[in-house]
Amino acid sequence: MESRRSFLRKSAFGATALGIYPLGQLQAAAPQTERLRVGLIGLGLRGTNHLRNLLLRDDVQVTALCDTDPARLELAAQALKEAGQAKAATFGAHEYSYRDLLAMEAVDAVVISTPWLWHTPMAVDAMKAGKYAGLEVSAATTLAECWDLVNTHEATGTHMMLLENVNYRRDIMAVLRMVREGVFGELVHFRCGYQHDLREVKFNNGKQPYGGGAEFGEKGISEARWRTLHSLKRNADVYPTHGLGPIAVMADINRGNRLVSLTSSASKAIGLHNHIVAQGGEDHPNAALKFKQGDVITTTLTTARGETIIVTHDCNLPRPYSLGFRVQGAKGLWEVDGSRIYVEGKSQPHRWDPAASWLEAYDHPLWQRYGEYATGAGHGGMDFFVMHAFVESAKRGIAPPIDAYDAAAWSAVTPLSEQSIAAGGEPQHVPDFTRGRWIGRTPYDWLKDTF
């Protein structure tokens, strides 16, 4: 397998293939930008990854960078230089310096990759400033924030896209195609979640981003600096969108269907305490902390069309990674665990098919087109596609495939799961963030081969 850069060199892909539709041929109604001028807010590991992918595109100019950590800012400026791009404006003197970035005329769109508590405020400010906003997951941490995103989008007419990369995973897109082509029949039930041992993300030694110690917050670095506090203080599914995002698209949530209610239950919380003791001993100050977040949180959602969706959050225990997808309909089902598919009348009765041949046969047009290139972009290629969709939507000034209503509905699982758990599993209504318009909104055409 040749490396991504060598592929780029050989095919001169950066200069032509990425700008699939030369701008002159575009049919989009909205105003277009010759070259999308992007500002990045947040240049940690995630933001820097987005930066590197953007720098490979000839339809993007990175005009502004913002981070409160001068070292990260310097690293990003260096990346621009290496890519032969013009120097970008830089911001980061204080926490609200991003507003100076948003005030720049030479910024059309922003990519926000900051700690969760900044996501909604920054996306709201971006839309108010008329900047097409790309927002990392999860979008919002309270119901009020969910509404902030929707209300600001509606008040300003400016778009935001939730940058949920798992929606672009190759198997997910193949299964989405199978769903759209009716392979599984009428849909009935879904499973998904975020099952990822994050103990070495939540704790480090203050020197390396992953592991090596029992520190977090002030004494930790990278994600441990802020993410771990959510586990300490909130008994909630704080990270629902990697699982729910792909399922919501398959289920036409906000587009002919909607999330109606949920119940949520949390197991005991022992994983993070055990990890602190294992890393730092019984006497480590963090060993005295009582973490609120249950190790396994299970949320059951119901939809207007009568499907159920189980969403799992399982990040504090030793376990291999799995998003635990299941997509089940009247004619068959896909399960990611065991990588298997059953389709009535096609599979041998009562026997699983290996998923691989099905996923290959239904490979998504976008992956057929860009797969080889995308694979180097991070997270197995998903990161290329999500950024591609963002850039192409922003260039055209059109609604993105994952919009403010999606961001709000998916992220609402965090506060609602918290409420349900606190109330012993009481069902919670999921607000209709579309204000009733879900009945007439039509699904985004995820099967087109552009973005």
Added chain:
Amino acid sequence: MESRRSFLRKSAFGATALGIYPLGQLQAAAPQTERLRVGLIGLGLRGTNHLRNLLLRDDVQVTALCDTDPARLELAAQALKEAGQAKAATFGAHEYSYRDLLAMEAVDAVVISTPWLWHTPMAVDAMKAGKYAGLEVSAATTLAECWDLVNTHEATGTHMMLLENVNYRRDIMAVLRMVREGVFGELVHFRCGYQHDLREVKFNNGKQPYGGGAEFGEKGISEARWRTLHSLKRNADVYPTHGLGPIAVMADINRGNRLVSLTSSASKAIGLHNHIVAQGGEDHPNAALKFKQGDVITTTLTTARGETIIVTHDCNLPRPYSLGFRVQGAKGLWEVDGSRIYVEGKSQPHRWDPAASWLEAYDHPLWQRYGEYATGAGHGGMDFFVMHAFVESAKRGIAPPIDAYDAAAWSAVTPLSEQSIAAGGEPQHVPDFTRGRWIGRTPYDWLKDTF
């Protein structure tokens, strides 16, 4: 692999190895029976299977048979004759003829394998008659019935055993051993369920037990005659014990732990209607029926020790069989889907081990002892073990491994899931059928190598 009968012939196993502990050497405190005299109530496919397994034992004499279908009764009598056993008394003139069987002095124990609605009444009558009762799953269909089992056991001092065969599955018993030996650490989360495409069980052509038509009730035969009505009338997990039974034992339910509450959600119900139309056409009278039971029902239980248990009922859609087990603790987990195990410090970091080598290393003593013999007994051997435990417990007159409290707690999921679903997912308290004694009851020693 040699057949079961040839194994029996070669090793004369029937005459010696099955009566492991010659009666004279038994240390049990309770009164013992030289040869357990068993009556069978219900001789459908399930009861007949139990009969055939009992006839292979030299410590059992089948003294009475009961079924309201003369053909089934005749078939059973024939099986006795072929086994060279003395003729048994037969009953079945009417629905309550089983009470005449219970009145026989020459019956020590009964095996009840009848339609669900007869389970509790018959087990209650059996205990009142002083007969050690073996009851097929599920035990009870309402909360009152759950209490009936417990109250009758306590009032009479007579035992009942729930004949949950999955508790004796080879992988389950190996994982139980791993749990008991601490391999997974402190337990946190479980998954299980009954995911079995029963459409051809629920509908047949009135001539064959499985499939071939869209008939049930009066026009169906075998299970379709009675089981399908539960899907038509009740939106509930009507069959929870195959999944919950094994998990409840691992979690020490009623023995140091208990089920505290549950929430339940049902998907839409389309599978059975679709099946009727596929089998009998749009104009078939059954195509007009509205089935209440959601195709996928998900129940989340909480326990006194802070674990959560997800129980799934998924029987109306095309899908391969899986009981969907997961057993997850502070040190690792087993998942039956994908057949994989992860144990921190033993497995490669973030990588699954194939379950097989673990399951082999922790093979249960009972399976090591009887595995080769058991495999022919039905359902991959489980049926031998569950009947073995029943017979050995009844012979000794001691409490069985799965008792009236277990039967009540596990079966309570049916009415409680129904209540929760009807109330939009409202949490339901699970009654403490032990009346507080769960705090002091010690787990049954499932790891001993006798039964």
